[in-house]
Amino acid sequence: MPRDTLTREQIVKTAIDLLDDEGLEGLNMRALGKRLGSAATAVYWHVGSKDNLITLAGDEVWQQIALPDLATTDWRTAATQMATDLHAMLTRHSWLVQAFGSYMIFGPGKARHDDHGLAIYEAAGFTGAQADQAAATVFTFILGNALVPAAAASFTKKLGRDGGNAEALMHESMAKAHEIAAQFPRLRARLDTAVADYATAPDNTFQFGLQAILDGLEAQLIAFGH
Amino acid sequence: MPRDTLTREQIVKTAIDLLDDEGLEGLNMRALGKRLGSAATAVYWHVGSKDNLITLAGDEVWQQIALPDLATTDWRTAATQMATDLHAMLTRHSWLVQAFGSYMIFGPGKARHDDHGLAIYEAAGFTGAQADQAAATVFTFILGNALVPAAAASFTKKLGRDGGNAEALMHESMAKAHEIAAQFPRLRARLDTAVADYATAPDNTFQFGLQAILDGLEAQLIAFGH
C-alpha cells in the first residue's frame, strides 16, 4: 500500500468538510476514512482518537476569524466586527457549537482569538477581572445565540439520515411546537410574525442583542468613571 | 412478571437523576433500565426512543423555574430573578445545555417559561419583535454562559468513566491549556488570577454580564422614547 498518503492537516481539513456537510453526529471514522480514500483505522495513527480529532478541527476553524487592528479601530467597532465574524463562523460550522458542550476545545486558535478579545475590552478601559468579564459576556452571548440554530441544523440532518420523508417529519414537529405555543397568550400572539421576522432577517436578533450588550458595557465604563 | 411497574413520569424522573449523576453521555438505556429495576427495553414502550426521552426530561426541568409575579415586581427585578433561576437550573442540570445543541427541546415547560419571559420585556416597554429580541438576548446569554461549565463537567465525567486516574489526565489537560495560554501576553497576565477569581465566585461573570445586558436594554428603551 502507498505510504504517506495521509497527513494530519489533510485529515483535519476533510473532517471539517464532513462536519459541515453532515453535522457532529454525521461524523464517524468509517465515513471519514471513505472520504479520505483510506481505511478508517489509518486515521488513528495520525490523530489518536475521535475526541482529539474534534478538538483539532474545532480549534482549526478559530483561525479563520480576522482580528481587527486596534491601533486604527475604536474598540466598539472592533468589538462589533469580531463578534460578527465569530457569529458568522459559528453559523458556517454549526457543529462547533455542539462540540463546545461535550469537548474541551481550547488550542492556539481559540487562545489567539481570546487574547485579542481581551485586548479590545482593555482598550475600552476595562481592567483586570472586568476586562475578562466584559469579553466573556459578549463571547457567551454569541455562543448561546448560535446554539438554537445549531440544534435546528442538527435536527434537520438527523431527519435526513434516518431516511424516509424528512419533510413530513419536520412538518409534524413544527406543527406540534406550534400547537404548544398556541396555548400561551403572548407566544400565540407572536407566532406568525416571529417566524416571518426570522425568515427575512435571521441576524436581526443577534445584532439587536450585541448592540444592547455593548451599550450596557459602555454604561458600566461610565459608571466606573471613565 | 409484574405488570404496571413503570410509568412515564417515573422513567423521566429517573432519567433526570441519572443525567444529573452521569451526564448526557452517561445516559444509556441499559443503565437506565438497571436503575429502574427493569429490562432496558421496557422503557421503549413508554417513551418511544432515547431522543424522545431526552426531550421529555429536558422539558420537565423547565417546570422547576419559578415565575415572578409581574404585578408586584418591577421588570428589572423580575428579569434578574428569572435569569438567575434559569442560570441555577442549568448549572444543576448541566446536561440540558448540551442536549440543547442536539435535540429540539420545546414543550409546555419551556413554552411556559418563554411566555413569562416575554411578559417581562413587554412590561418593560418593549413591543412586538423588540420584546422577542430582548428576551432572546437575555436567554441566549444565559445559555451560552452555561455552556462552558457544562463542557467542563462533561469532560470530568468522561475521564471518570474511562476508569484509570482521572486526576492525572485532568492535570495534564490543564497543564497543556496553561502552556498554550502562556504564549499570549494578555492571557498569560490573567492566568492565575482568572482561575482564582472563578474559584472564589464563579457567578461573578454571570451577574456582571446580566446586569450589563439589562443596562443595555434600558438604554434601548430610553433611546426609543419611553
Add this chain to the structure above:
DNA sequence: CGTCCCACTTGAACACAGTGCAAGTCGCTG
C-alpha cells in the same frame, strides 16, 4: 368462578460506532 384479552415486560438479536491489535507494505538508510 373461569377464561380470554391486551397492556405491559422480557431476552435475544441486529446494526453500527469507536478502537486495539497483529500483520503487513513500502520507502529510505546503511
Add this chain to the structure above:
DNA sequence: CAGCGACTTGCACTGTGTTCAAGTGGGACG
C-alpha cells in the same frame, strides 16, 4: 541489497440504540 521503521489495513471486540417475537399476569366479561 537488506533491514528498519513509519505508516496502512482488516479483523474483531465492546458498548449502545433499537426491533421483535414471545411471553405474562391483572382485570373485564360471561
